[in-house]
Amino acid sequence: xxxxxxxxxxxxxxxxxxxxxxxxxxxxxxxxxxxxxxxxxxxxxxxxxxxxxxxxxxxxxxxxxxxxxxxxxxxxxxxxxxxxxxxxxxxxxxxxxxxxxxxxxxxxxxxxxxxxxxxxxxxxxxxxxxxxxxxxxxxxxxxxxxxxxxxxxxxxxxxxxxxxxxxxxxxxxxxxxxxxxxxxxxxxxxxxxxxxxxxxxxxxxxxxxxxxxxxxxxxxxxxxxxxxxxxxxxxxxxxxxxxxxxxxxxx
Amino acid sequence: xxxxxxxxxxxxxxxxxxxxxxxxxxxxxxxxxxxxxxxxxxxxxxxxxxxxxxxxxxxxxxxxxxxxxxxxxxxxxxxxxxxxxxxxxxxxxxxxxxxxxxxxxxxxxxxxxxxxxxxxxxxxxxxxxxxxxxxxxxxxxxxxxxxxxxxxxxxxxxxxxxxxxxxxxxxxxxxxxxxxxxxxxxxxxxxxxxxxxxxxxxxxxxxxxxxxxxxxxxxxxxxxxxxxxxxxxxxxxxxxxxxxxxxxxxxxxxxxxxxxxxxxxxxxxx
Amino acid sequence: xxxxxxxxxxxxxxxxxxxxxxxxxxxxxxxxxxxxxxxxxxxxxxxxxxxxxxxxxxxxxxxxxxxxxxxxxxxxxxxxxxxxxxxxxxxxxxxxxxxxxxxxxxxxxxxxxxxxxxxxxxxxxxxxxxxxxxxxxxxxxxxxxxxxxxxxxxxxxxxxxxxxxxxxxxxxxxxxxxxxxxxxxxxxxxxxxxxxxxxxxxxxxxxxxxxxxxxxxxxxxxxxxxxxxxxxxxxxxxxxxxxxxxxxxxxxxxxxxxxxxxxxxxxxxxxxxxxxxxxxxxxxxxxxxx
Numbered sequence: 001x002x003x004x005x006x007x008x009x010x011x012x013x014x015x016x017x018x019x020x021x022x023x024x025x026x027x028x029x030x031x032x033x034x035x036x037x038x039x040x041x042x043x044x045x046x047x048x049x050x051x052x053x054x055x056x057x058x059x060x061x062x063x064x065x066x067x068x069x070x071x072x073x074x075x076x077x078x079x080x081x082x083x084x085x086x087x088x089x090x091x092x093x094x095x096x097x098x099x100x101x102x103x104x105x106x107x108x109x110x111x112x113x114x115x116x117x118x119x120x121x122x123x124x125x126x127x128x129x130x131x132x133x134x135x136x137x138x139x140x141x142x143x144x145x146x147x148x149x150x151x152x153x154x155x156x157x158x159x160x161x162x163x164x165x166x167x168x169x170x171x172x173x174x175x176x177x178x179x180x181x182x183x184x185x186x187x188x189x190x191x192x193x194x195x196x197x198x199x200x201x202x203x204x205x206x207x208x209x210x211x212x213x214x215x216x217x218x219x220x221x222x223x224x225x226x227x228x229x230x231x232x233x234x235x236x237x238x239x240x241x242x243x244x245x246x247x248x249x250x251x
Numbered sequence: 252x253x254x255x256x257x258x259x260x261x262x263x264x265x266x267x268x269x270x271x272x273x274x275x276x277x278x279x280x281x282x283x284x285x286x287x288x289x290x291x292x293x294x295x296x297x298x299x300x301x302x303x304x305x306x307x308x309x310x311x312x313x314x315x316x317x318x319x320x321x322x323x324x325x326x327x328x329x330x331x332x333x334x335x336x337x338x339x340x341x342x343x344x345x346x347x348x349x350x351x352x353x354x355x356x357x358x359x360x361x362x363x364x365x366x367x368x369x370x371x372x373x374x375x376x377x378x379x380x381x382x383x384x385x386x387x388x389x390x391x392x393x394x395x396x397x398x399x400x401x402x403x404x405x406x407x408x409x410x411x412x413x414x415x416x417x418x419x420x421x422x423x424x425x426x427x428x429x430x431x432x433x434x435x436x437x438x439x440x441x442x443x444x445x446x447x448x449x450x451x452x453x454x455x456x457x458x459x460x461x462x463x464x465x466x467x468x469x470x471x472x473x474x475x476x477x478x479x480x481x482x483x484x485x486x487x488x489x490x491x492x493x494x495x496x497x498x499x500x501x502x503x504x505x506x507x508x509x510x511x512x513x514x515x516x517x518x519x520x521x
Numbered sequence: 522x523x524x525x526x527x528x529x530x531x532x533x534x535x536x537x538x539x540x541x542x543x544x545x546x547x548x549x550x551x552x553x554x555x556x557x558x559x560x561x562x563x564x565x566x567x568x569x570x571x572x573x574x575x576x577x578x579x580x581x582x583x584x585x586x587x588x589x590x591x592x593x594x595x596x597x598x599x600x601x602x603x604x605x606x607x608x609x610x611x612x613x614x615x616x617x618x619x620x621x622x623x624x625x626x627x628x629x630x631x632x633x634x635x636x637x638x639x640x641x642x643x644x645x646x647x648x649x650x651x652x653x654x655x656x657x658x659x660x661x662x663x664x665x666x667x668x669x670x671x672x673x674x675x676x677x678x679x680x681x682x683x684x685x686x687x688x689x690x691x692x693x694x695x696x697x698x699x700x701x702x703x704x705x706x707x708x709x710x711x712x713x714x715x716x717x718x719x720x721x722x723x724x725x726x727x728x729x730x731x732x733x734x735x736x737x738x739x740x741x742x743x744x745x746x747x748x749x750x751x752x753x754x755x756x757x758x759x760x761x762x763x764x765x766x767x768x769x770x771x772x773x774x775x776x777x778x779x780x781x782x783x784x785x786x787x788x789x790x791x792x793x794x795x796x797x798x799x800x801x802x803x804x805x806x807x808x809x810x811x
Contacts, residue, residue, distance in 0.1 A: 051702065053698065053701070053702060056697075056698070056701065081704050081705075081706055082704070084701065084702055084703065084704040085703075085704035088702065088703070089702040091695065091698065091699065091702075093695060095693075095695040095696060095698070095699045096699075097696060097699065097700075097714055097717070097718070098696075098717060098718055098720075099717065107700070107703060107705070107713070107714075108703040108704055108705070111254055111703070111704065111705040111706075111709050111713070112254055112704070113254045113255075157699070160699075160703065161702075161703065164703060164704060254706070254709065258708075259706060259708045262708050262712070263615070263708065265607060266607045266608075266610050266611045266615060267611060267615070268607075269603070269604045269607035269608045269611065270607070270608040270611040270612065270616075270624065272604060273604060273608050273624075273627075273628070273678065273682075274624060274627060276631075276675065276678075277627050277628075277630065277631045279642075279646075280631070280634070280638075280639065280642050280675070281630070283642050283645070283646065284638065284642065287645075320535075321535050321538065321539060322535075322539070324531055324532045324535035324536070325532070325535040325536040325538075325539045327532050328532035328533055328535065328536040329536060332529065332532060332533070341540070342536055342537075342539070342540040345539075345540040345541075345542070345543040345544070346539055346540060346543075348543050349542060349543050349546075351732050351736075351792060351796070352543075352546065352736070352789075352792075353735070353736025353737070353738065353763065353788065353792070354736070354738060355736065355738040355763050355766050355767055355785070355788075356546070356550065356736070356785050356788065356789065357546075358767075358770075359550055359553070359766065359770075359781070359782055359785050360545075360546045360549050360550055362770075363549045363550070363552065363553045363782070364545070364546075364549045367553075368549065384542055384546075387539060387542070391539065441633050444635070445633070445634070445635030445636070445637075445638075446635070447635065447636070447637050447738075447739050448636075448738040448739055448763075448767060451767075452770060452771075472635050472637055475635075475637050475638070475641070476637050476739060479637070479640075479641055479644070479743060492641065496637075496638050496641055499634075499635055499638060500634065500638065503630060503633040503634055503635075504630060506633065507626065507629055507630055507633060511626075
């Protein structure tokens with residue numbers, strides 16, 4: 001197991017407000033890491049640093065190193081587009097493009113210049129199979145993605161991200177907009193996916209974190225309070241603030 | 252292609268080029284009018300344009316006098332008194348379609364209805380009547396937009412306090428809609444001032460200061476058209492055309508600035 | 522209480538009156554146009570090219586003018602649509618808010634400039650230019666289809682730009698995020714996703730632009746010349762349906778005048794066809810639209 005992400009003293013400001021304070025954390029590959037904490041604690045902000053999506057926000061200043069495969073992604077010479085090819089993201093609200101299912105999945109590869117139909121077809125099939133969606137949609141690949149249910153759309157978004165063959169999948173509360181059954185399906189999917197990918201997932205639900213993750217990080221007011229194996233965090237947290245949150249004293 | 256850097260650069264270039272072209276075109280147009288017209292801003296032009304300006308103002312005034320109440324009342328009914336039934340949809344469709352009718356068709360209608368059927372003479376009155384129809388959809392749409400921006404809660408709140416729909420309208424809604432209504436008025440003025448095709452068959456061609464609405468007259472726009480077609484129509488020849496065009500351009504710019512001013516003032520008031 | 526009932530009725534009457542106006546206009550145009558349709562024949566008017574309204578045996582064939590309208594509309598849109606869409610992309614995604622506001626103000630000015638003035642401008646510039654450079658060609662006087670196309674493109678640009686800018690700004694940012702998250706660059710995101718998401722608005726812009734162009738009279742009249750035959754090339758003069766009506770109304774009478782009204786009806790129908798096409802296109806793409 002090696003470190004796929006090594007974050008050293010990460011600080012982030014929105015204007016004058018500091019949203020992340022001195023975050024340092026090492027993330028192993030091929031495991032599921034859950035980021036938990038109350039609203040506004042910075043977990044989503046932290047997640048979005050890992051694929052430099054915070055670049056899109058004006059007034060956002062970042063200091064510190066984020067080493068991905070030992071290269072600092074925050075340096076000026078690092079190409080954020082290359083980063084996003086290897087670090088994919090699934091968002092809270094399923095957001096398939098207003099195109100067909102097929103076109104959604106091949107969007108990423110096509111943007112990289114891939115045009116060979118056979119290759120594209122096989123990417124579509126593999127990605128949809130890995131996302132546990134292939135059986136549902138194999139007969140209607142060219143129908144609109146917007147015709148799928150919420151849970152199916154989210155799995156499509158996962159397939160779309162997988163089509164880029166990333167090393168890491170970032171998931172920002174991927175099931176909060178879904179019903180319990182769809183949520184369960186996605187959690188099962190995550191369990192399968194971690195064999196091939198590193199998954200970092202922000203979740204509002206401690207139960208979800210406990211169910212699916214190997215490691216858990218607890219954030220509070222922009223600081224990383226505790227990071228450890230999930231069993232430890234939930235059974236035997238070392239920090240009292242963690243314990244308070246876990247036991248529901250606040251949050 | 253878009254993933255190669257040369258492709259990206261090419262597209263970026265084309266995009267900027269299109270915008271630059273757009274700006275250049277407008278500057279050429281405005282610049283042409285200004286440069287050519289400024290030489291003709293003299294006493295003769297002033298003498299010639301006073302009756303034109305007065306006629307134009309008369310048409311604007313009367314047309315708004317008719318279209319404003321009609322439009323505001325219609326907008327109030329559409330927004331407040333009805334739910335979206337088939338009835339409302341039909342009425343909306345009718346008014347929206349009115350917006351898309353070419354001005355020459357309005358001109359034909361004015362001729363066949365006001366002049367032939369009703370028997371009015373060619374006059375400023377007739378021109379005002381057709382223009383009131385032309386700008387009616389504008390007034391309705393802008394008033395509706397203004398009413399829509401008032402939060403539904405405020406309407407509910409007022410009604411919940413026991414005020415009737417009528418009082419609600421007068422006390423709560425209209426005061427807050429003034430800026431939208433004014434916007435519509437300014438746009439309508441712009442449209443009326445620049446209109447030619449709709450009124451050229453029914454306003455006549457006189458060029459003196461009108462004494463009443465029953466007189467014929469020429470607006471700035473109709474006279475401009477006449478001079479371009481037949482430069483001998485004006486003592487200044489084509490020079491007047493440039494001068495009048497400049498006056499019209501100034502009016503357009505002024506009206507647009509007025510819109511910005513109104514928006515600014517009303518934003519401050521909240 | 523009586524006061525309220527009074528005002529409520531007043532509002533109701535206003536809207537009913539307003540909605541009946543369209544009907545009134547259609548009726549009266551049709552009433553005046555009908556005699557010509559009956560005498561000469563609707564189909565004949567559309568497909569016959571002989572426009573001789575003042576001849577002993579008058580013929581009212583509008584074919585060439587209809588074609589002229591259609592061609593000038595399509596060709597002018599071929600200019601204004603790319604420029605319009607590209608500028609909109611630039612304004613919404615590639616320049617800062619200050620520059621965007623300045624340029625939008627300029628666009629609004631263009632929108633408000635009366636058509637006579639735009640025609641005047643093109644008359645004195647483009648038409649003169651064309652005459653100076655091509656006078657040796659037979660039948661060329663500067664007034665031409667080309668000048669008409671240019672003027673129409675100018676007039677439809679503001680409409681297309683305002684609607685496209687609104688549509689692009691309304692695109693849900695989640696699409697932008699998703700695209701960038703997949704490793705696409707900004708240009709790819711704009712052209713593959715955002716324009717696609719704004720598709721129905723862009724279609725609407727095109728249709729509105731087309732409607733504006735088909736109905737344009739004054740500007741076209743000043744620069745297109747007066748020839749009734751179909752021009753062999755873009756440099757020859759031509760006459761559109763609208764400029765035909767405006768030009769001949771001043772001296773037309775009797776059946777001639779009826780024929781002009783009839784051509785107004787045909788113009789109306791053409792505009793309705795475009796609007797129906799928009800409705801169909803919107804519904805076809807309906808499933809794809811978020």
